[in-house]
Amino acid sequence: MPSLLKKSEWFKRMNANEINEKLKSGFPEAVVEFKADAVTEPYIVVRPESVRDIAKFLASDPELKFDYLMSLSGVDFNDGNIGVVYHLFSMEKRHRIVVKAKVSKENPEMPSVESVWKSANWHEREAFDLFGIVFKDHPDLRRILLPDDWEGYPLRKDYKVQEYYRGMKVPY
Amino acid sequence: MAELRTEEMVLNMGPQHPSTHGVLRVELVVDGEVVVDAVPHIGYLHRCFEKHAEAMNYQQIVPYCDRMDYLASMNNDHAYVLGVEKLLNIQVPERVEYIRVIMAELQRIASHLVAVGTYGLDIGAFTPFLFCFRDREMILDLFENVCGARLLYNYMWPGGLSHDLTPGFIEKTKAFIKHFRPTIKELNDLLSYNEIFVKRTANVGVLPADVAINYAASGPTLRGSGVKWDLRKDDPYSVYHKFDWDVVVGTGEVGTLGDCWDRYMVRVREMEQSLRIIEQALDTIPDGDVQAAIPKRIRPVAGEVYVRSETPRGELGYYIISDGGQKPFRVKARAPSFVNLSLLPEISRGYLIADLVAIIGSVDIVLGDVDR
Numbered sequence: 001m002p003s004l005l006k007k008s009e010w011f012k013r014m015n016a017n018e019i020n021e022k023l024k025s026g027f028p029e030a031v032v033e034f035k036a037d038a039v040t041e042p043y044i045v046v047r048p049e050s051v052r053d054i055a056k057f058l059a060s061d062p063e064l065k066f067d068y069l070m071s072l073s074g075v076d077f078n079d080g081n082i083g084v085v086y087h088l089f090s091m092e093k094r095h096r097i098v099v100k101a102k103v104s105k106e107n108p109e110m111p112s113v114e115s116v117w118k119s120a121n122w123h124e125r126e127a128f129d130l131f132g133i134v135f136k137d138h139p140d141l142r143r144i145l146l147p148d149d150w151e152g153y154p155l156r157k158d159y160k161v162q163e164y165y166r167g168m169k170v171p172y
Numbered sequence: 173m174a175e176l177r178t179e180e181m182v183l184n185m186g187p188q189h190p191s192t193h194g195v196l197r198v199e200l201v202v203d204g205e206v207v208v209d210a211v212p213h214i215g216y217l218h219r220c221f222e223k224h225a226e227a228m229n230y231q232q233i234v235p236y237c238d239r240m241d242y243l244a245s246m247n248n249d250h251a252y253v254l255g256v257e258k259l260l261n262i263q264v265p266e267r268v269e270y271i272r273v274i275m276a277e278l279q280r281i282a283s284h285l286v287a288v289g290t291y292g293l294d295i296g297a298f299t300p301f302l303f304c305f306r307d308r309e310m311i312l313d314l315f316e317n318v319c320g321a322r323l324l325y326n327y328m329w330p331g332g333l334s335h336d337l338t339p340g341f342i343e344k345t346k347a348f349i350k351h352f353r354p355t356i357k358e359l360n361d362l363l364s365y366n367e368i369f370v371k372r373t374a375n376v377g378v379l380p381a382d383v384a385i386n387y388a389a390s391g392p393t394l395r396g397s398g399v400k401w402d403l404r405k406d407d408p409y410s411v412y413h414k415f416d417w418d419v420v421v422g423t424g425e426v427g428t429l430g431d432c433w434d435r436y437m438v439r440v441r442e443m444e445q446s447l448r449i450i451e452q453a454l455d456t457i458p459d460g461d462v463q464a465a466i467p468k469r470i471r472p473v474a475g476e477v478y479v480r481s482e483t484p485r486g487e488l489g490y491y492i493i494s495d496g497g498q499k500p501f502r503v504k505a506r507a508p509s510f511v512n513l514s515l516l517p518e519i520s521r522g523y524l525i526a527d528l529v530a531i532i533g534s535v536d537i538v539l540g541d542v543d544r
Contacts, residue, residue, distance in 0.1 A: 039475020040258055069388050071478065071489050071506035078501075085491065087478045087506075091385060091401065098478070119388030122514040130222070145215040145543060154223055155502075 013095040014063070016042035022064060026057050043098035048083075051101050052111040052137075058088060058099075059116050065090045066097070069117035074127035076157045082108055082131050103133065105156075112138040130155040180208055185528070187216055193290060194539030198516070198532070200525065207528055210520045212513055217543035225503035230256050230330055230470045233503065238324040240505060241541035243286050246272075246279035246315075247483035249328040254409055255479035255490040256330040259472040267460040268332050269411045274345070274453045275315075275327065276410075277446040281352070282311040283484035284439040284446075287536040291436055292363050294533040295372045300363040307355055310348050317341060330470060332463035342454050349447050356444055364440055373436060374427030377519045377531035381430065387515040390508050391486025392442065393535055396422040396435030403482040415452045417445045432534035439484075439536070471498055485509050485536060509541035 014022070020034045023044065030053075033045040046054055058066040066088040073085045083102035090096070103110055112135035113120045124135045125144040132153035135141060143150065151162045161170055186197035195216035201209040221240060225233050237252045238245040250272055257264060289304030312322045318338050319327040327334050363369055379389070381397040394401055402419040404412040420441040422434030474496040480489040486508030495501040512535050520531050 039473055040477040067385055070480065070487065071491055071504065073491050073502075073504040073506075075493065075502055087489070087491065091399075094406075117388065118383075118386045118518075119511055119514065122510065143215075145218040145220075147215070154220060 013093060015095070016044075016097055019064065019095065019097050020044055022061070023054065023057070026061075027054055030054060041098055043085075043100055045100045045102065048101040048103045048110040051084075052113055052116070054099070055086075055113040055116040058097075063093075064095075065092050067091055069113075069119050069123075070096075072113075072120055072123035072127065074131035074133055074155065076131065076155060077102065078157045080105055082133060082156065084110065084127060084133060086113075108133045109136060110134075111136050112141075114138055129153075132156065178203065183525075185525075186213075193533070193537060194542075196513075196532075196537070196539055196542070198528070200528070202525060205524050205526075207520050207523055207525060210517050210528065212516050214510075214513070214539070214542050217539045219544065221505060221544040222503055225500060227499065229498045230472075230500065233500070234329060235324065235326045237505075238326060239540060240507065240544055241483065241485065241488075241509065241538045242323060243538050244279050244283040244484045245323065245325050246275045246327065247283075247481065248488065249325070250276050250410070251479060251481040251483070251488045252490050253328045253330050254481060255477050255492050256470070256472070258479055259475060259477045259492060259494055260330070260466065260470065262331065262464055262466060264332055264464045265460045265462065266411070266458050268462055268464070270453050270457045271333060271337060271462065272328055273410050273412065273415075274450055274457075275318075277450045277453075278311050278314060278345070280446050280484045281443050282308045284443050285311075287439055287484070288359070288363075288436065291533040291536075292369070294529050295369055297363055297366065297369060300359060303355065303359065303362070307352055310351070314341065314345060314348065317344065329463075331466035332461070336462045342457070345450065345454060349451060353444070353447060356440065359440065364437060370426050370433060372527075373432040373530055373534065375431050376427075376523060376527045377432045377534060378428045379430040379435075379515070379519050383515070383518060384430070387518065388511050389486070389515060390511065391482065391484065392435050392438040393486060393512045393515075395420060395438045396534075397430035398422050398424070398434075403480060403487060407480065409479075409481055411453075412449070414456075415449045417448045420445060432530050435534045435536075469498055471496060480506070483508055485538065485541065486512060505544055507541045507544055509537040509539075510544075513537050513542055 024031050030047045030050040036042045058064050068089040068091050070087040070089050076082045081102040086099040088097050127133045129143040129145055152159055180201050180203050183200040183202055187195045197213040199211040237248040241248050285304040285308040289301040292300040316322045319325050379397050381399050384394050384397045398421050400419050400421050405419050420438050426433055472494040476493040478491045480487050488508055489506035491504040492500050493502040520528050
């Protein structure tokens with residue numbers, strides 16, 4: 001069982017700036033951007049190809065210990081890029097960080113983080129299903145919410161609803 | 173005689189199996205009666221909430237949130253409006269927060285009653301189910317009294333509530349608490365410590381704490397494994413910090429820590445804690461407006477927010493991106509049932525098919541929440 005921080009020790013939490021510095025010292029090449037003044041929460045943009053190494057680092061570093069992947073969302077940024085947003089939390093240290101990775105719409109490939117956080121398994125399947133992001137080394141990359149033979153990726157901004165599905169007219 | 177060759181068999185459980193509480197299909201690989209692997213197939217209730225949300229303005233999304241986890245609509249709305257308000261950077265009147273907490277906790281009891289009642293039904297106990305639904309009806313009556321709807325409320329709006337409390341609501345709620353508290357003990361005598369029930373659920377579907385965290389489990393599923401983690405305490409929102417109550421965790425009282433019984437019992441004991449919160453909130457509720465002064469057309473600044481709250485099933489998160497327009501650029505719902513269900517294969521391997529029914533019930537999924 002993880003040792004949870006007592007309320008009196010919450011001041012030990014790292015803030016986004018410190019987390020970013022820490023990450024930069026480990027991966028000077030991979031951190032693309034750090035936006036400290038983003039509305040409601042700062043975020044870090046990283047290179048997609050090093051997502052798994054960064055995830056391993058974030059999860060195992062004794063000062064960071066991001067053991068809880070709150071959410072993994074696909075996003076269509078509407079500028080030719082789609083990407084994944086990781087919301088991470090540390091149960092033990094009680095700090096949080098948002099990490100983003102962008103890939104081009106034409107070649108949406110990035111490594112899977114399933115081996116680091118098991119919860120990423122279904123989240124990544126969902127991002128694959130609705131955005132068409134291909135996660136390399138995912139153990140079971142199939143559509144999860146839509147039928148296997150559905151065409152296109154509905155949450156992309158340029159998605160057109162298919163007219164027919166197995167001979168049935170799709171209503172709208 | 174040479175050893176007989178045995179073969180594994182693939183078996184479909186669902187999509188309409190009564191124990192799956194909705195339309196879930198589990199593809200079982202079985203060796204005789206033993207589950208070798210269980211692969212959940214979901215999506216039968218998929219309505220693409222997230223695509224709908226991109227085509228509507230912020231207020232219009234609330235009824236869609238209602239329909240995600242239809243057994244805990246109040247909690248779903250609560251998380252969403254918290255997110256929108258955080259994005260708008262507005263404070264709602266304190267009375268609103270109090271009423272929201274009261275509604276969220278009443279809804280938690282109602283939802284746990286369904287979970288507990290149908291769980292008994294899965295195992296074969298019919299009477300507790302009727303008791304639970306009788307009490308749940310009273311909560312639904314309270315909701316109907318205050319907002320007109322019994323299941324899908326559209327009660328919490330960005331910036332406030334649709335209506336103030338009706339006259340007599342506080343007295344009626346207090347009367348309900350007075351009636352309900354003894355029935356929890358009744359439920360424990362009837363079901364929780366019933367020997368058959370304990371034999372069916374203790375030491376079954378054991379979920380160790382580190383596995384639960386790695387799978388990002390939340391709610392009673394996580395607390396059943398002994399992790400003292402409740403967002404109402406650990407990442408406080410609304411006015412939860414003002415009340416005195418305890419986080420319930422599993423203890424392995426009748427079997428192993430993190431088994432089905434622990435997850436079940438966390439729900440039963442949480443109902444008592446919810447009653448404590450409601451009582452304190454009813455006694456200290458301030459007067460005031462139930463709508464903050466916000467414009468009719470909401471246009472948050474460009475930005476994003478990830479807000480999470482504790483629903484009866486666990487951590488419900490909304491990731492809302494605004495591009496400065498009237499409609500959100502992207503809304504993602506991180507549904508607790510979706511994440512909790514993904515650990516089903518992990519906790520069902522090696523148990524019997526009959527145990528699988530107990531295991532699915534103990535995770536307490538709502539398929540509307542899973543499929544969104």
